[in-house]
Amino acid sequence: MLILLPPSETKRDGGAGSPLALDRLSFPSLHPVRREVVEAVVELASDHEAAVRALKLGPKQAGEVERNRAIPSAPTMRALERYTGVLYDALDAASLSEAEWEVASRSVAVQSALLGLVGAADPVPAYRLSFDSRLSLKRGAASLKRRWSVAGAAALRDRDDLLLDLRSEGYAALAPLPDRDGAHYVRVLARDESGEVRALNHFNKQAKGLLARALIEGGAAFGSTDELLGWAAGEGYELRPAGDGSRDLQLIVPEVRGVPGSLMASLRA
Template sequence: MLILLPPSETKRDGGAGAPVDLGSLFAPELAPVRREVLSALTELSADREASLRALKLGPKQSAEVDRNRGIAGAPTMRALERYTGVLYDALDAAALDERGWEAASRSVVVHSALFGLVGATDLIPAYRLSFDSRLSLERGAPSLKKRWSGPVASVLAGRGDLVLDLRSEGYAALGPLPDREGAHYVRILARDDSGAVRALNHFNKQAKGLFTRALLDAGVDLRTTNDLLDWARAEGYDLTLSDHGSRELRLVVPEVSGEPGKLLAVLRMAS
């Protein structure tokens, strides 16, 4: 099973690992594109004003440009520990036990705009680059989508296992899923007190982090869509194939009325 996660804008600083080795990351065949993108970002970071515009940053975020300038020699840490924010706070990698980390190393991959696909335990530095960032202000310069879409899609197409895509649409465009059985985009929905189901927006990321953590804690080796649905049913999760087609899975979570901060405190259906 492969669980595809989006990265986060925010990253934890520091690290104790050696500088990043692009060829040692998940899917080493992506190393040439990684070198190309990293080189372009490093070159861009030499011009602070151009970097701020290309990365859509404000003047108070200029430290992000300095961070990018030193990526090649920066210390590293495991990817699941590097990323912060709503999804990763909910996943809470710091609290994973040894079995949880083993499961993460086998199944969790983060889709980075800078490095492409990185494994949960791959050692990466802090950086700033988003799916809609530009690597050059020059007209006609290749976009991140143009650089990554084909190579990442090729890696994903080469897998025959169960794939759960929890990425945002922007990152999914940097490497579309193959059109085959067992490769699913997961849509998060909320059910209110009246039973009505609607799209979940702000707390979407929290649900993805909690669901990923549940899969890691379970330590299950799910090989097919039916395996996943059977596991989810047994554990009390409202996970079904969408009416829009077998490539989409719907995870419906309970909405706690009047307590938006606790909207996804519980993922399982009330029993």
């Protein structure tokens, strides 16, 4: 199976890996777009004010332009270690065992705005770019969505395994899921003490990170949706088909006294 994660705006500095080399990244069919986007981002960073505007940076974020200027020579680290924030804190890549890293390496991909889909252990530099950033790209592409979506969709269409999409909608649009059985977008909902189920906002990132971690620990070797749902039920997770005619799955998280996350240390009902 392949678990698809969103990136995060925040990223760790530094790294011990050699500078970015496209031929070391997963999904080699994406190399032409990667090269174009990286070149455009580095070129944009040569004009500080233009970069600040294009990346929608505040006064305290101006240093992000220098990060982008240094992309070709900056050190790298594994993707799951580079990204930070709520989802990645919950996933806690730093505590993965060597065996769990092997599972993540073959079963997890992150949707980068800069590099497209990258494997969990792919070496990536620090950078700043969002799915809705606008760059001067070749071939008349005015947005990253237009530039990435065709290549990203083709990369996923070539796979015949189970796809579990934990990306936000903006990043999912950079590589849309194929329209087939076994390709599922996951929506996180909360059930309050009265039993009412509603959308979950901020804490949905934490829930997705915890679910991704549990799947890695479980081996992420599910060959079908039924196997995945069976595993979830056995582990005490409420993961179910949306029942609305789509292929979406719903992850139901318990909520206590209006505070999602009071039981998030474990998603188990």
